[in-house]
Amino acid sequence: MAHVGDTPKGATIDRSDRPGHIGFVLLLATLLVGAVLSLRFLGVEQAQPLILGLLAFLAMAGVFFLFAMAIGVIQFSGQTVRNDITKLMADTSSEGLVVIEDDGRVIYANETYLAIAGANGGDGDVRAVERLFMGAPEVSEAIYRLSQAAREQRNGAEEIRLSPSLDGAQEFGWYRVRVRPVPRPGGRQAALWTIADVTHERERQENVFQELQHAIDYLDHAPAGFLSIGPDGSIVYLNATLASWLDYDLAQVGSGGLSLSDIVPRNVVAMMASFSGEPGSVRTETFDLDLRRRNGQFLPVRLYHRIAFGQDGQMGASRTLVLNRSPGVEVDEGQRAAEVRFARFFNNTPIAIATVNRTGRIVHANAPFTKLFGALPRTGDAGGERPAILDAFRDGAPIEAALRAAAENRGDIQPLELQLAGENAGSVRVWVTPVGDTGTDDETAILYALDTTDFRKVEEQLAQSQKMNAVGQLAGGVAHDFNNVLQAIIGYSDLLLGSHRPTDPSFQDIMQIKQNANRAASLVRQLLAFSRRQTLRPEVLNLNDRLYDLSMLLKRLLGERVELDLSHGRDLWFVKADVNQFEQVVVNLAVNARDAMPGGGKLAIRTANVSQAEAARLNVSGIPAADYVLVEVSDTGTGMTPEVLEKIFEPFFTTKEIGKGTGLGLSTVFGIVKQSGGFIDVDSKPGAGTTFRIYLPRHVPEVQEVPEEVKADAPKKPAADMTGQGTILLVEDEDPVRAVNARALSARGYTVLEAASGIEAMQVIGERGAAVDLVVSDVVMPEMDGPSLLRELRKLYPDLKVIFVSGYAEDAFRKNLPEGEEFNFLPKPFSLRQLVETVKQVMGR
Secondary structure, X not given: OOOOOOOOOOOOEEOOOOOOHHHHHHHHHHHHHHHHHHHHHHOXXXXXXXXXXXXXXXXXXXXXXXXXXXXXXXXXXXXXXXXXXXXXXXXXXOOEEEEEEXXXXXXXXXXXXXXXXXXXXXXXXXXXXXHHOOOOHHHXXXXXXXXXXXXXXXXXXXXXXXXXXXXXXXXXXXXXXEEEEEEOHHHOEEEEEEEEEOHHHHHHHHHHHHHHHHHHHHHHOOOOEEEEEOOOOEEEEEOHHHHHHHOOOHHHOOOOOOEHHHOOOHHHHHHHOOOOOOOOOEEEEEEEEEEEOOOOOEEEEEEEEEEEEOOOOOEEEEEXXXXXXXXXOOHHHHHHHHHHHHHHHHHHOOOEEEEEOOOOOEEEEOHHHHHHHOOOOOOOOOOOOOOHHHHHEOOOHHHHHHHHHHHOOOOXXXXXXXXXXXXXXXXXXXXXXXXXXXXXXXXXXXXXXXXXXXHHHHHHXXXXXXXXXXHHHHXXXXXXXXXXXXXXXHHHHHHHHHHOOOOOHHHHHXXXXXXXXXXXXXXXXXXXXXXXXXXXXXXXXXXHHHHHHHHHHHXXXXXXXXXXXXXXXXXXXXXXXXXXXXXXXXXXXXXXXXXXXXXXXXXXXXXXXXXXXHHXXXXXXXXXXXXXXXXXXXXXXXXXXXXXXXXXXXXXXXXXXXOOOOOOHHHHHHHHHHHOOOEEEEEEOOOOOEEEEEEEEOOOOOOXXXXXXXXXXXXXXXXXXXOOOXXXXXXXXXXXXXXXXXXXXXXXXXXXXXXXXXXXXXXXHHHHOOOOOEEEEEOOXXXXXXXXXXXXXXXXXXXXXXXXXXXXXXXXXXXXXXXOOOOEEEEOOOOHXXXXXXXXXXXXX
């Protein structure tokens, strides 16, 4: 290694290998001196062989010297002088230069690089570029790209921002780093890295950009209007002053949303578009005209329209100055009008906006902000109390961190989801942005807040609805399978009861089996009601009459301690609902009210008409504006807490003791009301009682419909003789259910053909080669379900009579059938008597 001694401020490092021609010259000189001494002491004859050998050696050395000079191992003084000048230029360069071989060894570094790297010129003190630039991920990525270029023998350049600077004297520094391959003797690879400090250059660029931004801001808010019009008539720029005069949104400008024809009369547009000029010339025209505002009104202005023409004579974009010529308009008045307009916008926006200082104190706030957060103090004392904006939230840590980031002028602050302070406070989404270079110590951040309380409620309701739908699907599936089990139990119980007399000891046991099976069937119906898959038989009802008929049962259920008060609305509208299910709803609500009043109280049931206008003002989630009939059930009981109120319609949720409730009462009520097309709302407070309001859609009876109150009181009695004749195809995939139903029908005189699936039923019909008198089919079956079977049978026998049996509601599968398809339906579980009665009625038609 050699140190260059003529550098005045430090040392460079040069570990490159130089040719050894100096040692070679010294060797030749030694051999010549040895030859002269040999002639002196040995004589001519004795020294002659030695001289001949020396001459031979010198000849061979000359050949080697010529060869070495040819390949560059030995150079003359001219080349050496040139290399020294080149090295001196590199040593004194203002940019850092370092040569690194492919194995990472630094073989050269100039004085500037040593100063940048903080090295003193020793062998082990020079850091490579990869070790010099470390820190943020973007810095490492840039150095990696340059290193990759060096390994691939390519040129590369990057500009890197390092915080702090390499010398630590500045908060940050900008460096331009370049790399290029350098050829080396012997085929070795090396790369030259160049590092230049361009911080001041970047600062100048930023200052120029800042000045440009100020110029744009000055132009945008100048007391005169300014716009630029393209050759095609599109407005490519419009300043804020002119936009406010014309009442246009700046976002429409420059995006094809506004053209000259939108603000200037058509004849003026043609005149302004027909200018011509000499190539490279500039033309200025003055116009006094009326600009058209967005609302259609006119604004008198004077235009100074300046157009530059290109070298090809084509018209370029204009530079147009607009002066407001309205009577009595002065500059100060225009500024005041603009301030008034901004204040209106600022206070009428639905978004809450405020500016805060470094401590979080509110400096300015608009009306929505004050409404959302309340009257928070704007200034604080010197006692060091918490910032006012932090007091508005339950947890002030996130907003405090966001304010610190804004004070550091960071632009990557994420929106915050926060809860307002207070028991019943809502939620807000808050955006925090730094004021930037235009800010002061009094204003460092801008807060934008949006009330998301209703949005959160909708999200929670949607999540609750999805959960309830999932539970409903599960309950419906369980109920369907359980119905098949109960169908077999009830059917075989009926067969056993038919073969045992009431005096038989086993008769009462069989009755207990059937009664418990019926209780289980009732529980299954509740599950189906909750999942909205039960079978409804809607009819036109007057709810006043049904409640009056139900009042005696309600009085017995409520007992002597609870007073029942019925209040009927006048001229109550009709509804269309299942009368049995409606009575179940009222009974469930009454029983719950009784249990909530253990010491007695009052249960009030009220009906009323709710018009479309009144429904639009209701605060009921999801209810559309329409005519409804209201059924209100109110008690004076213990009431419910908000936590309990959120869960009352969930299945199996109950506040009663174990064994005193299944938790399906209110979930059944909810399912029945929803399946009937209605809505239900609840108000309750601890100690203040509970009120349930049910809104059922108003029904206007058609001509062929008969209201429930004028129908015959007693339904038609089925025929006493249940025997019959005919061939019945019984299709059921559950073997026990199919077996017991087949036995019951066969015992009544019918010929029963059995099939375990729809495909098997088609095979039976095909083998028979003729139609049957009746098909009794389950709905849900593997391979081919009931509706699919009916479609195939209708192709062969269009007039075939069909009875569908299912644990699901009739509406659940009617949509899978052609519109207007005629069929009969029997919901599971049913007794054998119900089966044979239905078969008898259908066969007799």
